[in-house]
Amino acid sequence: MREARSKTKPVLATVAALAGVSAPTVSKVINGRDDVAESTRARVQAALAELGYESPMQRRARSTGPAMVDLVIDGSATQYSMEILTGILDYAATEDVDVVVGSVTPAKLHRANHEEWAQRMVESGRKGLILVTSEMTTQQLDSFANRNIPVVVIDPLNPPRHGYTSVGATNWAGGKAATEHLISLGHQRIAFLGGPRAAECSVARLHGYLAGLMGHGISSRPEYVLVGEFSKAFGLAGARELLDLAEPPTAIFAGCDATALGVLEEVRHRGLRVPDDLSLVGFDGTPLTEQTLPRLTSVAQPLQEMGRAALRAVLRLAQGEMLDSSHMELATELVIRDSTAPPRTNHVPAGSDL
Amino acid sequence: MREARSKTKPVLATVAALAGVSAPTVSKVINGRDDVAESTRARVQAALAELGYESPMQRRARSTGPAMVDLVIDGSATQYSMEILTGILDYAATEDVDVVVGSVTPAKLHRANHEEWAQRMVESGRKGLILVTSEMTTQQLDSFANRNIPVVVIDPLNPPRHGYTSVGATNWAGGKAATEHLISLGHQRIAFLGGPRAAECSVARLHGYLAGLMGHGISSRPEYVLVGEFSKAFGLAGARELLDLAEPPTAIFAGCDATALGVLEEVRHRGLRVPDDLSLVGFDGTPLTEQTLPRLTSVAQPLQEMGRAALRAVLRLAQGEMLDSSHMELATELVIRDSTAPPRTNHVPAGSDL
DNA sequence: CTGAAAGCGCTTACAG
């Protein structure tokens, strides 16, 4: 549809001929002048699209220097985003691609005028857009789709949807592995401290956790499942709530490493010890896991790989290639460190046959 | 010197007139053709510079969309660089500036063709360049200076020099504060584990340490001063060496938090405890300091502020403003946490009157 | 609203 009619690059005169107008009129349309009849404007715009006309500026921008890709990271600069960024930058360096990084809070992202944003990207010759843990409405995504700007989301908050490509990790499998590890150590009272209810990845981890329990005939207890946010603060608050229960859990599976850190602090604060009094598993596998005491057992996401994969996908899409799938999940891996151990035997309910 | 002669924007013909050549000749010089005599080329280049000629592309690039600034971060993505990046991105967002991030290893940076790089920056309309803990030779810096591209270095390895602006922290004062804190706790045998001998900031910290000792009449011992690199590995190795001494130190001042982390691990490995058996002070004040056990007393650098200050400086320079100073040092601050305490009394040599 | 004509700024092809 949008293919050029002939091989020779279309110039203003070509467009004019196709639209049946003069060159000056095309020039006016391109430059947004208002002294053009609506019907003429429409005809010219159709011709511009059909021929795939690019101004000399655009052509130059496209051919000069390395390709540029935009990257938007959720405002909070965590070790998680740093790992992803590292992966993207590494791959960008080998491909000679420039990465334009913006730090945008979710609120700001939502307020942004996506039409203008996409238009500016086209004008600056940007090849595509990578979003880290952000979301856009379908309409917003359309602003980019209409201009043929590929959008790839890493760890999307929304479930996969048409119009963009996403890269994630096997969150469900990771949640299940974490839970089964705890069960295999003898735990029965296992709690889950998840991220935002709206975050697809957190929901998947929760369901992995539930599947792990169910697969071993352990029924889930509502009071053992708290969802809130991916933060240390939530770990502190969540641990407080869980440990105050009449029958507190003997193990906690935290939805991310930062949350686990909060749990660790609250446990320590109470004079309890990990893993003696409580086993703890995190999620993400950030460098943090090696820095805590005890070192944190965690489900590692291949964050750098995910960054690389996202950039690779954007560059392919920008070249008009088709991707095998619009959503890819890289494998998580449970890394057992020092924060998990069998529960104290006196905590095992009488009658348990584990 | 480099101001335009007249107010009207210089076009190719203006340059030709000033250089005493024809327009086609100027065109050739601009486009890097080689069929131009060296002397002619030089004359044209002088005229281009004198008039501040910009091609239509450049002019457009300058007026379209947000300003772009290049950022090069030493390959290793540490919490240190993440903090600086956050500061830069925050400020960039408020100023509507795009930051083009590259991750370049020092070796790669050294090999790069700076002339080409600078030329490409001009052509892409980049406003300036921020380097994080990197260095360039004077000649390399000239490639940018000649094209009026401001370069600002954060925490430069080289001492301040002409041709670029640098942003650092009060390393000497920080080193002195750390040392005096340990002395005030009663320590006399204080060791220093510094960064690369070539790194200006590390040298300043070392001299702050020496000044702290000297000011309190404590003579420095060569075996207590080890310099190597800013890494955890060096902390491990350095601690091993120091603790194996016949008379080991009672306190270690580590040149950065990562090194302190290594020390902590080695101390723990030997079954010793911080701060009971050994006091430990880090440098940088990264989030790491809150994540260790015990939490790490550290000299905090205002890393985010440094990032902001660097971007502010680049943008000002790009607008032709003069800076008050080509080197600015932001204040460090000793943050006392849990890794420092008075030395065990039996370690104080007999006869000490502390 | 539209477009013939003139113009702008840069580049190309080529004669010397």
Place this chain on the structure above:
DNA sequence: CTGAAAGCGCTTACAG
């Protein structure tokens, strides 16, 4: 190596 001449692609000023 240099530049007069021709050309390119877009824009402007203005007559209708």
